[in-house]
Amino acid sequence: GESVGLHLPTLSVQEGDNSIINCAYSNSASDYFIWYKQESGKGPQFIIDIRSNMDKRQGQRVTVLLNKTVKHLSLQIAATQPGDSAVYFCAERGGTASKLTFGTGTRLQVTL
Amino acid sequence: KAGVTQTPRYLIKTRGQQVTLSCSPISGHRSVSWYQQTPGQGLQFLFEYFSETQRNKGNFPGRFSGRQFSNSRSEMNVSTLELGDSALYLCASSLGGTVGEKLFFGSGTQLSVL
Numbered sequence: 052g053e054s055v056g057l058h059l060p061t062l063s064v065q066e067g068d069n070s071i072i073n074c075a076y077s078n079s080a081s082d083y084f085i086w087y088k089q090e091s092g093k094g095p096q097f098i099i100d101i102r103s104n105m106d107k108r109q110g111q112r113v114t115v116l117l118n119k120t121v122k123h124l125s126l127q128i129a130a131t132q133p134g135d136s137a138v139y140f141c142a143e144r145g146g147t148a149s150k151l152t153f154g155t156g157t158r159l160q161v162t163l
Numbered sequence: 164k165a166g167v168t169q170t171p172r173y174l175i176k177t178r179g180q181q182v183t184l185s186c187s188p189i190s191g192h193r194s195v196s197w198y199q200q201t202p203g204q205g206l207q208f209l210f211e212y213f214s215e216t217q218r219n220k221g222n223f224p225g226r227f228s229g230r231q232f233s234n235s236r237s238e239m240n241v242s243t244l245e246l247g248d249s250a251l252y253l254c255a256s257s258l259g260g261t262v263g264e265k266l267f268f269g270s271g272t273q274l275s276v277l
Contacts, residue, residue, distance in 0.1 A: 083264060094167070094253050094268035095206075140206065144263040150196070150219045151263040153206035 063160045070128040072157050074141035077122060083144040085151065086115060086126045090137045098126070098139075128159075136161045164190055167256050167269035175275045181242040184272045186254030188235050194218070194259030195237035196266060197229060200251040209252075212237055213259045241274075249276045 064070045076084075082103045087095035101108045101115045101124075108115050114127040124141050138158050142151040168187040176182050188195050196219075197209040208221035212231035229239040235256075241248055251273050255266035 085265070087268075092270070094255075094270045097265060097267060100265060142206075148219075148262050150208045150211060150221065151266065152208070153198075155205050 060155075061158045061160065063162060064131045065162050066131060066133060068131055070126075070131045070135065070159055072126045072128075072139050072141075072159065074124040074126075074154050075122060076124060076141075076143045076154075078143060078145045078152075079119075079122065081143040081145050082147060084115070084117060084124050085142045085144075086113075087140045087142065087153075088135075088137045089140065089156070095140060131159075131161050133161050133163065135159060167254055167267055169252075169254050169269035169272050171272060172270065173273045173275075175277060176244050177277050178244055178246060180244050181240060182244060182274060183238055183240050184252055184254075184274075186237045186239075186256075186269060188237070188254075188256030189267055192256035192258055192267075193235055194257045194262075195231055195235065196255045196257075196263075197237070197239050198253045198255065198268075199223075200253055200271070201249075206253070209239065211262070219262065244276045246276050249274060 085100040086098040088098050089095045099110045099113050099115050101117050112129045116125045138156045140153050140156045142153045170185045194213045196211040199207045210229050211219040215231045226242045231237045251271040253268050253271045255268045257266050
């Protein structure tokens with residue numbers, strides 16, 4: 052079946068550096084992608100989303116890049132802060148009437 | 164604006180029992196989705212309701228059911244609980260005009276089945 056997966060289970064980044072979290076997807080029909088951040092004991096928190104007709108979208112300190120050719124999605128966090136430490140999930144929607152399918156998650160650890 | 168509210172926060176049940184979880188969406192949101200989160204399987208989609216109708220369903224057995232009320236509040240029920248049902252159950256709401264977009268999650272109900 053179709054799946055969304057993350058390359059790295061844990062990413063360790065020094066405070067102030069930029070973080071890049073990657074996500075591969077396999078469904079070429081996916082038309083919408085979204086990133087979530089989940090802190091311990093909390094539900095996933097919306098970060099940023101992007102439609103398949105876009106290559107890049109920027110938010111506050113975050114940028115999502117979408118490469119449909121290689122079915123790859125990435126989340127860039129600028130000037131990473133200790134509060135960014137969490138598990139990050141990408142999710143895809145396999146068409147306009149489909150549910151969101153989540154990846155396995157990447158843990159981001161910010162070191163001082 | 165208040166976020167998505169899930170009750171109870173924690174539940175402990177024994178095998179064979181049934182459980183009902185509640186979700187109040189963000190005001191104005193008409194879609195409610197339910198997800199099961201476990202360390203081994205990650206976030207798995209259960210079902211989605213929009214305007215009191217089930218719009219999407221995941222691959223869970225019939226023991227898992229849900230409903231949505233006219234005020235958009237939703238409940239999910241799990242009957243004949245099994246040990247493997249132990250998980251964090253997350254509810255997410257959205258405006259609902261388009262499936263799967265901008266879901267906002269609650270903090271979840273942690274269910275432990277003994």
